[in-house]
Amino acid sequence: GGNAEAQRNAIAISDIQVKVAELQRGRAKIADEIREKVAVSLVKFDEARTDFQTAQIVGARAIHQFELYRRKYNRGNNDTEGFLAQKSKLDKEKAQVYTAWAKMRRSLFELKLLVLSV
Secondary structure, three states: OHHHHHHHHHHHHHHHHHHHHHHHHHHHHHHHHHHHHHHHHHHHHHHHHHHHHHHHHHHHHHHHHHHHHHHHHHOOOOOHHHHHHHHHHHHHHHHHHHHHHHHHHHHHHHHHHHHHHO
16 A cells, blocks of 8 residues: 555656656746847847937938028028928938837837836
């Protein structure tokens, strides 16, 4: 009686040890996947941040150029059609800055979700 029970207990312990090892392997695999996803997300965020900073610089220059054009226009040196074309060009630059900002924010949000979900 006692020997059979000891064998059953040994088998049960062995089964539990196998299951624990499987869980540990699964956990390590998930940790590796998460690390990889975080690394990819960090690269995406850094690219988006750089794009946003570049767009800001170009946008600031466009604002200065438009301001110069506006001053010339106010003195009568340029026509209304040219003024409106310059204004449209400035609006496009501002839209690009906003688009780059939105991309950066989305990338940051994805990164936060990844990290905070863990």
